[in-house]
Each structure stands twice: as C-alpha cells, then as structure tokens.
Amino acid sequence: MTKPPHAGSEGASAPLRSIPEASVARLAVYLRKLGEFAEEGADTVSSDELAAATGVNPAKLRKDLSYIGSYGIRGVGYEVAALVHQLERTLGLNHRQxxxxxxxxxxxxxxxxxxxxxxxxxxxxxxxxxxxxxxxxxxxxxxxxxxxxxxxxxxxxxxxxxxxxxxxxxxxxxxxxxxxxxxxxxxxxxxxxxxxxxxxxxxxxxLAVELQVLAFHVARKHVAAAEQTVAVNGHPVNGAGGLLS
Amino acid sequence: MTKPPHAGSEGASAPLRSIPEASVARLAVYLRKLGEFAEEGADTVSSDELAAATGVNPAKLRKDLSYIGSYGIRGVGYEVAALVHQLERTLGLNHRQxxxxxxxxxxxxxxxxxxxxxxxxxxxxxxxxxxxxxxxxxxxxxxxxxxxxxxxxxxxxxxxxxxxxxxxxxxxxxxxxxxxxxxxxxxxxxxxxxxxxxxxxxxxxxLAVELQVLAFHVARKHVAAAEQTVAVNGHPVNGAGGLLS
DNA sequence: AGTCGCTTGTGAAGGCGCGCACAAAGTTGC
DNA sequence: GCAACTTTGTGCGCGCCTTCACAAGCGACT
Incomplete structure (x- = not known):
C-alpha cells in the first residue's frame, strides 16, 4: 500500500517505514545465522541457503530483507558482511542497549x-x-x-x-x-x-503458557493415537480416564 | 498439515476440531486468570471482565471459548469452576505431563x-x-x-x-x-x-531474539524522539530550510 | 558482445485471525 | 406471564502475513 517513494537513496539512518512485527523477529534469527556463516568463512549467501538454515520460506526471507533495503546481488546472493551490518543497524545493535x-x-x-x-x-x-x-x-x-x-x-x-x-x-x-x-x-x-x-x-x-500449549498438543496427539488404537480394538474412547466428566 | 478429517464423528466430549494456535495460547492465559478469580471467590465471570483482566478483546475471548464448546450462560457469564475444568481438559492438564x-x-x-x-x-x-x-x-x-x-x-x-x-x-x-x-x-x-x-x-x-526485537523498538522510538526534538528546535531534517525562507 | 543460467525483488492471490455488530437466549423485575 | 436488560455465540468484512510465480538484473562462459 504505502510505498516508500524514494527508498533507493543512500538513506542516512532512516531505517524504514513500518517493518512488520513478524519480520523483525525473523531478522534477528537471520542475523544470528549469518554470524555462523561468516565464521565458516562464507562471503555470500543465497536466500535459499539462509532460508533452509533458519527454517523459513525463501520468498518470505527475501521479502523480509527487502524491508531493510536492497542489499542482495542478483545471480549471486547476499554479501554476508554487508547484510550483517545492515541488520545490526536496523535492529539497533550498533548502540549498546x-x-x-x-x-x-x-x-x-x-x-x-x-x-x-x-x-x-x-x-x-x-x-x-x-x-x-x-x-x-x-x-x-x-x-x-x-x-x-x-x-x-x-x-x-x-x-x-x-x-x-x-x-x-x-x-x-x-x-x-x-x-x-x-x-x-x-x-x-x-x-x-x-x-x-x-x-x-x-x-x-x-513459560507456563508455552508448556500448556505443548500439553495441548500432547493431548491432541494422544487422542489421535487413541483413535488409532480404538480403531483396532473397536472400543469407544470415552470413560477410560475417569478423571473427567 | 495432516488433518484428521473425521474428527467430528461424535460430538459428546470430543475435544474439538482444530483450535487456532493463537487461541490455544490465550486459553492458557484465561485459565490462569480464572484461577485467580476462583481464589477471590467469584462464581461467575463475564467475557468483558475476563477480557479486561487478560488484556484481550471481549469478542475474541468469546470466540476462543466457543472453540471448546458453549459453556457460558447468556445474560450471566461463565461459571468459573466449570470453565476451569473444561479448559484444563482441553489443554490436557487432567493428565500429568x-x-x-x-x-x-x-x-x-x-x-x-x-x-x-x-x-x-x-x-x-x-x-x-x-x-x-x-x-x-x-x-x-x-x-x-x-x-x-x-x-x-x-x-x-x-x-x-x-x-x-x-x-x-x-x-x-x-x-x-x-x-x-x-x-x-x-x-x-x-x-x-x-x-x-x-x-x-x-x-x-x-531470549536473544526477544531482546533484539525490543532493541529494534528502542531504535525506532529513539529516531522518533530525535525527530520530535528537531521539530521543536525548528531545524528541518534534510537541511534545506535556508532555501525556503 | 551475446547468450545462458542463476538469484533477487515484488505484484498478486490466498488464508488466517481480529474485531464489529447483531441475533439468540437467559435472567430479573413487576 | 411479559417486558426490559444483560451477556453469549457467531456471521461477516477487513487487513496483515504468507506464498506463489515471474520479470528484472547480474555474472559467467563462449
């Protein structure tokens, strides 16, 4: 919708207009992974590589990075050092918090x-x-x-x-x-x-909520497994626990 | 991605069909707050009360609760004890994990x-x-x-x-x-x-990502504050002021 | 120089969740 | 018993995020 009219300018320090919250969180993940790549001596990284390493869809990753500017080289990928620098700047890591x-x-x-x-x-x-x-x-x-x-x-x-x-x-x-x-x-x-x-x-x-969400999934998987078992044994699910109802 | 299509076989105490992930997380929050209400001796709670206490939109709260069934009483609210019980059952807290x-x-x-x-x-x-x-x-x-x-x-x-x-x-x-x-x-x-x-x-x-997301917001607020200061001092940002006046 | 292959950047479509607003349903007062 | 009030449950539109698909751009090779 709102398009940055002249995003290409060397842009001083204006980070950018409204990066989606979800993207910001992923930028931090990219940054950390890029640090690892840099330690391994990689100069450039393609969006596919970085996406695979961070468990993200490549297109999503490119769009995330596009919010902070166009720092990729088509046909090659992203220069690791430059991207790290830009990410740190965007995330406000150049000043110590x-x-x-x-x-x-x-x-x-x-x-x-x-x-x-x-x-x-x-x-x-x-x-x-x-x-x-x-x-x-x-x-x-x-x-x-x-x-x-x-x-x-x-x-x-x-x-x-x-x-x-x-x-x-x-x-x-x-x-x-x-x-x-x-x-x-x-x-x-x-x-x-x-x-x-x-x-x-x-x-x-x-932390308690995180665990309870997991417990929910345990219960779901358990039910699914029980249904499988029941299908074999031919018994209805309910009445086994006795704790509820 | 694998979805159990036949989950709705019998509706008696069948936990549910696919509660949105975001709702599950909130259900855990509701549950904890309901525990506090119960300790204070509340028998019933309205969606507005519980929503205010958990910082959630009342309609969203009702929709969340509707995923686990209709346990509210119109004109009155939700019976605290019953709702706690249902939430614990849905979240799989009746068995120890x-x-x-x-x-x-x-x-x-x-x-x-x-x-x-x-x-x-x-x-x-x-x-x-x-x-x-x-x-x-x-x-x-x-x-x-x-x-x-x-x-x-x-x-x-x-x-x-x-x-x-x-x-x-x-x-x-x-x-x-x-x-x-x-x-x-x-x-x-x-x-x-x-x-x-x-x-x-x-x-x-x-935790590192959480902090970096906050750092991003610090940076943004800092920029905003700087712009405010500039505005107060009467200095235009791009240094073109002399030309206009 | 020209062509080919690779990768980025992005327009557009689809899905999902949020929140409004209202009908349904129950309670209270008379 | 009826009317007025309260509160739930939900259909619907809207906006954000995700994902696909493709054009544009860059380098390598001949």
Whole structure:
C-alpha cells in the first residue's frame, strides 16, 4: 500500500517505514545465522541457503530483507558482511542497549548470568530485588540493588530495556517504576498483563503458557493415537480416564 | 498439515476440531486468570471482565471459548469452576505431563527449580547434561543424569514433553535422542532451528531474539524522539530550510 | 558482445485471525 | 406471564502475513 517513494537513496539512518512485527523477529534469527556463516568463512549467501538454515520460506526471507533495503546481488546472493551490518543497524545493535533486570529469583538469577545477552550487545547493567538477602550481593560482578533505587539507577546508567522476572503480583508495580524511569521497552517474564502507556513496548515471555500449549498438543496427539488404537480394538474412547466428566 | 478429517464423528466430549494456535495460547492465559478469580471467590465471570483482566478483546475471548464448546450462560457469564475444568481438559492438564529437561546450564538450572511448572501439573521428572561435574548431583531432589541415558529414562518415566536448554550446537543431537525416546513435544530454548519429523511439535523460546526485537523498538522510538526534538528546535531534517525562507 | 543460467525483488492471490455488530437466549423485575 | 436488560455465540468484512510465480538484473562462459 504505502510505498516508500524514494527508498533507493543512500538513506542516512532512516531505517524504514513500518517493518512488520513478524519480520523483525525473523531478522534477528537471520542475523544470528549469518554470524555462523561468516565464521565458516562464507562471503555470500543465497536466500535459499539462509532460508533452509533458519527454517523459513525463501520468498518470505527475501521479502523480509527487502524491508531493510536492497542489499542482495542478483545471480549471486547476499554479501554476508554487508547484510550483517545492515541488520545490526536496523535492529539497533550498533548502540549498546543497557538492560536492567528486576527480580532475582530462580529465573532472574539465570537471566543475570546468561551469556547470550552480554555477548550480543545487551549488557545487563543493573539488578534489582526486594529481598534483603539478595540486595547487596553481586552476580557476575553486578550489584543487586533495592527496587526502590530503580528510578535513580536507571536514569544514571541510561537503561533502555527492562526485564521483569518477579512474581506476578509485583510485576505491575515494578513496571510502573521502570516506565517512570524512562524505560520504553520491557520484556516481561511475569505471568501478568502489564498496563502501560501507549508509547511503551512490552513483550511477554510466559513459560507456563508455552508448556500448556505443548500439553495441548500432547493431548491432541494422544487422542489421535487413541483413535488409532480404538480403531483396532473397536472400543469407544470415552470413560477410560475417569478423571473427567 | 495432516488433518484428521473425521474428527467430528461424535460430538459428546470430543475435544474439538482444530483450535487456532493463537487461541490455544490465550486459553492458557484465561485459565490462569480464572484461577485467580476462583481464589477471590467469584462464581461467575463475564467475557468483558475476563477480557479486561487478560488484556484481550471481549469478542475474541468469546470466540476462543466457543472453540471448546458453549459453556457460558447468556445474560450471566461463565461459571468459573466449570470453565476451569473444561479448559484444563482441553489443554490436557487432567493428565500429568512428565517433563524432561536437558542442559543444566544457567537457564536450565533455573528452569529445573522454577516453581511455575510443577505447581501447574508439569512435574520435571528427569534432568540431563553431559558435564561430569553436573551428572550425579541433585536439583530440587531430581538427579542429573547423563544425556546418553535419555532413551532409557524417558521411556521409563513416561516423559511426554522435553525442554532443551543446551548450547546451540548440542541441541539437534539432544533433540534426536528425545524424539527417538518417543517424546513428541519439545520446548526449545537453544538458539537453533531443530529438524524433526512431522509428528513432533516444537515450540521455540529465543531470549536473544526477544531482546533484539525490543532493541529494534528502542531504535525506532529513539529516531522518533530525535525527530520530535528537531521539530521543536525548528531545524528541518534534510537541511534545506535556508532555501525556503 | 551475446547468450545462458542463476538469484533477487515484488505484484498478486490466498488464508488466517481480529474485531464489529447483531441475533439468540437467559435472567430479573413487576 | 411479559417486558426490559444483560451477556453469549457467531456471521461477516477487513487487513496483515504468507506464498506463489515471474520479470528484472547480474555474472559467467563462449
């Protein structure tokens, strides 16, 4: 519909107009895979190769990449180094994003120590909790501070991304503190729907939901298998469990 | 792609015909919120209430619930207890799903100790790793065993769901072992696309991608903010102002 | 130079999910 | 018993995302 009128210009830093949300997530996947290709010494990659490696339809991949500009060479493929650079620029990875993590429980502790973040340009620079036993200790060299210090610390350290790994009841309060401190992007691991102003972006990762979706599929497959068995044995499905109905 | 065409043979308690994936995920959210409502002593809930509490459009919520049958009372709402029961049945939570977790690193350790699983009917019954320092220790009372024991242990304990929290390079091998052991549903935390047979269901949770998507939004907001600032200062973006005035 | 083969970029069609709006159905008050 | 109100269940249009198919562009080979 809305067509960028002069997309071809060297374009300064204007990333682009409205990349579909789904595409952005895949761009990150491409970027990681491209890093692996680069380590293997590949100079160029075709859309078919990269698509196969990331489990995506080749046409979809090309369309995704077309959102950030035309950096492919017809008949050859994409130059790995250049594409990596463009992807990093589009995803905002050329500036380091300072991350604050609130809630140093089981999950939070793991996130604080997770190497996948810092190594990829997301240094966790602040940790918060309310537990007096946790406040004051260091994890990976980062001091755990009290939640009430969020406003001050986040501003001081230029935090741009907040991760919430608290119990559900505490999540909204923590979220409000982060938003007040100027954080505009939040990754929420708590099983709660956060209320935020319109300009704040929230992504939710809900491990319990993921498992329950899988459980649903287990049940489906189980039913399918049972129907197969029943077809052989000639018995109706119901009444076996006794737990329900 | 394989669709059971004859699923609708008898409508009694036949779970359903093909609930959209997106709806299944929301059903799990509804279920959790309904649990909270039940604890507060609510007998019935209207779609508007539940929708507001879960941050969903009321019509969408009703449509989601209609996939599992008509358990609402017009003019009144949904009976909480009955709806919880139906949701649990649909999501396969009436049987316990035995979960195996492979990869006891930072994240795996947290997942092993995460209370949100066992309490919700997903007991983690097996832990695996390859690190000799980890094999043999107990976490939350569960013994960590060597990855090579996966085939035996998973069959013995009736594991239905596997969680992979290994480094990316090890993920595919572990996945193959799980699939061979009869596991049909896998939750993958490793940054890798898993190749699996068609009947195996894989869900991927990619923390690095989540952060990068947020970084993208940070960048976008940053650009927007910069444009605002420019507008306030009265400087045109492209530097052509002098010509016009 | 010209042709051939390969790969990108994209127009267009199809599918899916979202949300509006309304009919159906049940409850409450009189 | 009837009317008015409340809330569910769903048909339908709309927009986004996916996918196909093909023209355009680039390099290699002769």
């Amino acid at each position: 300072s991350v604050a993590l609130v809630g140093i429980g089981n999950l939070g502790h793991a996130l604080a120590g997770y190497g996948g973040f810092g190594g990829r340009g997301f240094p966790v620079t602040a940790l918060f909790d309310v537990d007096p036993d946790l406040v004051g200790i260091h994890i990976n060299g980062i001091l755990v501070e009290h939640v009430r210090a969020i406003p001050q610390v986040c501003v001081d350290r230029g935090v741009t991304i907040g991760m919430i790994a608290t119990p559900g009841q505490a999540a909204q309060g923590v979220c409000d503190l982060l938003v007040d401190a100027g954080v505009r992007c939040i990754l929420n691991f708590a099983p709660t729907v956060l209320q935020v102003p319109g300009e704040v972006e929230v992504r939710k990762v809900d | 035995s979960v195996a977790l492979v990869g006891i690193g930072n994240l795996g350790h947290a997942l092993a100790g995460y209370g949100g699983f066992g309490g919700r009917g997903f007991p983690v019954t097996a832990l695996f790793d390859v690190d000799p320092d980890l094999v043999g220790i107990h976490i939350n009372g569960i013994l960590v065993e060597h990855v090579r024991a996966i085939p035996q242990v998973c069959v013995d304990r009736g594991v239905t769901i596997g969680m992979i929290a290994t480094p990316g390079q090890a993920a595919q091998g572990v996945c193959d072992l799980l699939v061979d052991a009869g596991v049909r549903c896998i939750l993958n935390f490793a940054p890798t696309v898993l190749q699996v047979p068609g009947e195996v269901e894989v869900r991927k949770v990619d």
